[in-house]
Every structure is written in structure tokens, then in C-alpha cells.
């Protein structure tokens with residue numbers, strides 16, 4: 047009888063130890079990630095002030111329950127993308143967080159950077175996608191100023207859909223419509 051008692055005790059102990067394995071973790075198929083204020087389906091733009099493209103993320107666990115109070119990060123896997131500071135936020139009671147990346151892109155030629163972008167939560171990759179990343183802060187100084195205008199001038203009238211300065215993708219030429227977007231972020235800084 048005593049032996050049976052200890053066996054039962056051991057079973058209970060193992061069950062308790064196993065309990066953490068059932069704790070909530072982010073479950074990507076139940077999560078949702080949507081980019082807003084994008085250039086088009088394949089391109090986003092970052093302003094050092096954080097007022098251009100942004101991402102809304104909903105984190106749910108394996109039971110489809112919203113996870114509140116967890117940190118979500120947006121990672122750009124390219125050294126040319128500079129963030130001021132890291133793009134991250136904490137989910138609300140509905141598991142939702144809006145992240146407005148404050149960013150710049152170090153200009154490396156007229157073609158926009160094609161960047162791998164990862165949304166992470168608690169070391170889990172929620173979603174990975176690839177997009178062109180543009181920025182009116184061409185020299186990654188943290189501010190949109192005269193130095194950036196020089197880069198835009200070099201691209202002026204260039205006909206190239208994926209040009210870094212082609213903020214209006216419906217027209218492949220860099221012209222006044224693109225300049226108005228640069229103007230809208232003029233002197234914005236981190």
C-alpha cells in the first residue's frame with residue numbers, strides 16, 4: 047500500500063512538472079499581420095519619424111486565445127535599414143499591437159532595397175515576408191534634410207518602377223508626385 051502511495055505521488059509530481067508544456071505560446075497560424083500605408087503590395091516606406099508604413103499585429107496562442115502583454119518585434123534583415131530605435135511594441139488586452147517603425151535606408155544605388163522582414167514574438171517567427179524598403183532619409187542620418195534632396199535629384203525623371211525615389215508606383219517615372227511625398231516628410235527626424 048505504501049508503495050502504491052509513492053507511485054501515485056510520483057504520477058502527480060510528473061503531471062505537475064509537465065504542466066508548463068501546456069502554457070500559451072504564440073501560434074503563427076492563429077496570428078494576423080497587416081501592413082498599412084504601404085507604397086504598393088511589394089513595397090513599404092520608412093520615415094525616421096515613424097509616420098509612414100506601419101504594421102498591425104494580433105498575437106494568439108495555440109488555443110486561439112489573444113495574448114496580452116507580450117512584446118512584438120519587427121526585424122529588417124539588412125544592415126542598410128536603420129531603426130530609431132528598434133521597432134517593437136506590447137500587445138493590448140486583445141493581443142493587438144500597432145508598430146510604427148522609425149526608420150531610414152542607407153542609399154546604395156537607385157534601386158530600392160529588397161529586404162527580408164520578420165515579425166517575432168517570444169522568439170517565435172509570426173511571419174516573414176520580402177518587400178522593397180524605401181525611405182526619404184536616404185543617408186540614414188535620422189533626419190530628412192538637404193543631403194537627402196541631393197539623392198532625390200539624382201533620380202529625378204528616372205524611369206524605373208523599383209527606383210528608391212519612386213514613391214508613387216503607379217507611375218514608373220520619378221516626378222512631381224514623388225516629390226510631394228518627399229516634401230510631406232521634409233525635416234522629419236527621429
Ligand SMILES: [Ca+2]
Nearest residue numbers: 183187189191
Ligand atoms: Ca538624411
